[in-house]
Amino acid sequence: MTISSAAALPAARAPLSLILVLGGLAAFAPLSIDMYLPAFPAIAAELGVSAGQVQYTLAAYFLGMALGQAFHGPLADRFGRKPPLYAGLALYLLASIGCALAEGVAMLTALRLLQALGGCVCIVVPMAMVRDRFDPQTSARVLSRLMLVMGLAPMLAPLAGSAVLGLGGWRLVFWILAACGVAGLLASWLALPESLPAAQRRDTSPLKALRTYAGLLRDRRFLGHALATGLANAGMFAYIAASPFVLIELHGLSPQAYGLVFGANALGLVAAAQLNHRLLKQHDAGTLLQAALAVAAFAGAGLLAVALLTPAWPALALPGTLLGLFVFVASLGFVGANAAAGALAHQGHQAGSASALMGTLQFTLASASGAAVGLMNDGSACPMGLAMAVAGGLALLAYRRLARPVPS
Template sequence: MTVASPPAATPWRLVFLLGALTAFAPMSIDMYLSSLPAIGQSLKAGPDQTQATLAAFFAGMAIGQFIYGPASDRLGRRGPILFGVSVYVLASIVCALAPNIETLVTARFVQALGGCAGAVVARAVVRDRFSHADTARVLSLMTLIMGLAPVLAPQLGGLIQLVAGWRAVFWVLAIFGLAIGVWVALGLSESRSAETEAQARSENPLKAFAALLRMPRLVGYGLAGTLNGAVLFTYISGAPEVIMTTYGHTPVAFNIIFAFNAVGIIGASQVNRLLLRRTTPDRVLMRASIASVVFALLLVSAAWSGLGGQWTVLPLLFMALSTYGLMAGNTMAGALSVDPNRAGSTSALMGSASFGSGAIAAWISGLLHDGTARPMATIMVACLIGSSLAIFLVALPKGGAKSEA
């Protein structure tokens, strides 16, 4: 029987702050999704052009993390966060004032370049302060806080768009970024260790990334987390079309369904936190990955057969997505445990790969678009099978899933 290490006391103020830092992406994505038709009408842009604002954000999140992760190892955690938040606020203002779709797409890319600092450095801060098992627990708690964004942001964004127009959504995001920046300046102390600084200053970022990619277990966790993240981004990019166009739901109903699926992810992340009181992150990963593949296979079968229509597809989509809450924190904690002195670079590698694969998966889903849920379901099952193989064949240490320090 595997025995988990006793949990450390939970520093709630830090958890809330770090959770808020990881909410930049879901806030920036989910709050404006229901405004895409209005944006297209206002800026005289087609659906492909308005979707480009989402793709640009994904690209910015993927690229920016490669910058902030190594910078946080070399320069400390606070400075890169404050710089990134400042960029985010300024870019949000440009989004609100955008005179055409080209400006909006560019501003969304820059907005992501700034906002990604919060997530990538927050994960490194967690690893600075906690062991492997406690890192997984804290990341699950952060998911609870971050997860409020997909639940509340679509409703808030829809209401703001209805009352004040789509530009007001970006003004609210600018205010959100400013508030988080002040909170970081006043409430986040430096956590980078002297060992991490020495390691970072002894090598350039490319050398650090190359060293990490030579570590098989980190690559295994990274592939598992990346493919798991691709599932989430495939859903985010495909859900508006499937739910509102294919199944004919209104924007209000879409926001409710979107929020309900977010609740599933949040709930699973808290189940994960409770499970980690009795077992290890790796053992949870083993079981959750199997469950994810089972649900995904059922989902793709329902999507292709048409059996039960949306009343079969949507519940199975909920179950498949919920497994993300069991896997995301544990894959990240596992990767961060392999080389703690390169926590910032590891966080950047994991986050960039996740957003990059998400953008690719969303692009492939668009190419395969046929007006049904089939492309989305097919990509999800392929990614989850790949994630499971990475966990069992590469990530898990020989001799089984053991607790790491």
């Protein structure tokens, strides 16, 4: 396995500009998802469609995120990290402008798909760049720092979207996302050095790319880490999909109070990621990951228990749900960075493809989780609790059975 010369950089010397730019790029996905959510009613009213039709634009974005990463990964391994990044950001920029000018929901849906196909490069390339530059343990620490930048996006995006909606309507949201695309292109050009030397690039045809992905899926260590983070994030998506109904409709929270709960949970995730960065100085990333997955599984089981016991002990329902959600979401601050570092640890020669497949698995599982919550909807909190309990339990099982962690 060959690592570029930049890998000699210790964690203490990881440039702040690198962390800010890579973290900002990785924040494109949550920003593009969450910022326009408050505008759903306005979009439906202006385009003369139902709320369900507007939701297809979100589904199209997730589909693009799942599919697009599978293409960007091999390109990043063949041409280097920056050319695919430029191309993806350019497509994201043009699609964002198109969304701002869309005249119908079908056009908006198609453009959201293109926006995701371009923007998902901002997930693939930053992780590959971190793997190019740092060893696995240091990668986990650097990725924990990226979580600080990435974690601010889901906290601030809905609030920013609401403010923008009041200032200039829903189309202004997409003009701002287009401006973010311009900023991403400039920052990538000015502040990101190419991290994959020409000598280490791989001539990857579509057939070779498929063989690479097949080989990765046969790699127990990679698959164990990838499924661990993918399944854990599937639990997170179940929370995002179901918590508005559970907390607002069932437990009577106001939309403002729900926003505070959402922000507090996101803050817990960011704080956990920073604690993870500190603990990695004394503890192995695999040990921390296994502990965090156990906590997530326990929290998911607790949420299901609270939902089942609500008819008998209604006073327990809201505090138990809030506590379970906070613990589950916060535990993911330890999962993402450590699982990504573990998955990429032995994939230095194909880090782009490996990070792409990991992202594709993550968004596919997340979409399936959200769909399952909707199909199981019975007017209670049980579907959310069940989805999060199953996701957390399977994430821990996948890691323990496939990744073969070093015993603590």
